[in-house]
Amino acid sequence: MSAVYATFGLAPAMRAGGVLADGGHQVHRDFMDFIVDGRPLLFQLADLDAVSPLASDVPPAIFTAQVRMLLLEARAPLAGGRCVIYGCPECEDIRCGAVTAVIERDENDFVWRDFAWQTSGTADLELNGYHGIGPFRFRGDAYRAELERLLPDGDGDTAPVRRRVLLIGARVAVLARLAAALRTIGIGADITHRATGVPAEELRTYGAVAFGRAVTTQERAAVRAEFEAAGLEVAYVDGLAPIVPLLVAQIEHALDRTPLVRRRLSRLTTTPGTADVEVTTPCRVRLMAYRLDRLHRTHTREVFDGRLEPGEHRIPVDGRAAKGQSFVVARTLGSVLVAPMVH
Incomplete structure (x- = not known):
């Protein structure tokens, strides 16, 4: 196995909730994301709507158990020594799908390998493996210190709060x-x-x-x-x-407590007839326009829904959506921005 080391860290992240245009909703989740070589691991899993097991709204005992699992002080929950790295933000059912990996010790190091998308008790690496991700080898002392900060007797305050x-x-x-x-x-x-x-x-x-x-x-x-x-x-x-x-x-x-440098959606501004969006990583972006008419009735219109590459993008906004008191909301899987329309 390669002796090349990756760095391991943790940082606050958010799965943005929201009231959707069709009347549905998605749940807000605060969690700690895994930072591998300075970059959120979740960003390598393009457009995956998921959270890590280190979420703020799980009971303290379960949160501690998840940390112990990542430290290999508790038994892995899935066959083959596999652990859930990212799971469904709405529930904990493996049938909704989860990113799993084998976590093991190699002398003093911790190794994450064989990443896969899993929807049952066993993983099919050939069919559902993430062949371009990992393995990652982490130095044991640094890996353990970062996770132990989240424990009740740790010396850090990085655990997310409700x-x-x-x-x-x-x-x-x-x-x-x-x-x-x-x-x-x-x-x-x-x-x-x-x-x-x-x-x-x-x-x-x-x-x-x-x-x-x-x-x-x-x-x-x-x-x-x-x-x-x-x-x-x-x-x-x-x-x-x-x-x-x-x-x-x-x-x-x-x-949103996510550090600015680790947000997919970094900027939203408007000019007459356009919304200017900047993203830091390839991701799906949805833009919705909201408008109040003279009778203070709300009108909603979808402006854009598609995948954007890193960089700045100018997206046209229909004149009917931009007149009067109007606003644009931009969403990715991890963040949301709001801007009033400029006339």
Whole structure:
């Protein structure tokens, strides 16, 4: 086996949830991704909608068991010593499909090999193997140290945390629909008219604060002061329009802890009649346009759905989708961006 070493690391990642145009939804998942030679391993599996076993919303005991499995301190769950590297973000059923690999020790090193797509108890390497990925040999000390940081007695704070959002605004009906949509995709949400006098322990549960358009500058400053006085850093979202899927996308972006250099979707801007998108790796990108008409009715239109290569892309936006108060949402499997249309 090759003696060439790969580097191993962990970094926060997100599977962006969202309210879809057809009325369905996809669940928000925070997880730790595997960084091999400085690049997310998930990026080598083009357009795979999956998360690692190190997800924030699994019970602590199961999270610890997953770390122990990767350290080979617990038995591999699948035949042939195979472990799940990435699985279905909606459930844990192997029948939905999972990327698996053999993890083994070679003296002091850890080796990941024989990657495959698996939908049953056994893997068919000839038919479903990822022949261009791995094997990866990791130095044992560095590999173990990185994973042990996630354990309850570790010295790191890299384990993902469950997210909640504080919604502040005057339009109770819109906030109620937004909170329901966020809860549906796995994000906790609370509604309030103000956040002054709230104990720091309670403020600490929020990862973002979303302001409605009717919230005044003074009220926003008071909320920020409360979080700053508690020594907390949160993301602040200024709601663009009372359109629930649009607001969900804004909040999803605010909650994204993925380092900027490791995001597939790096930029979204608009010019009259176009949306300018930049991606860092080959991936499928979907663009949706949302518009409010004079009667404040919401109109939704798909702008683009296709695979883009790394770089900048200018995508035309139909004039009917871009008139009036209109906005564009760009999504990949791991991130989401929002931009108002420029007229």
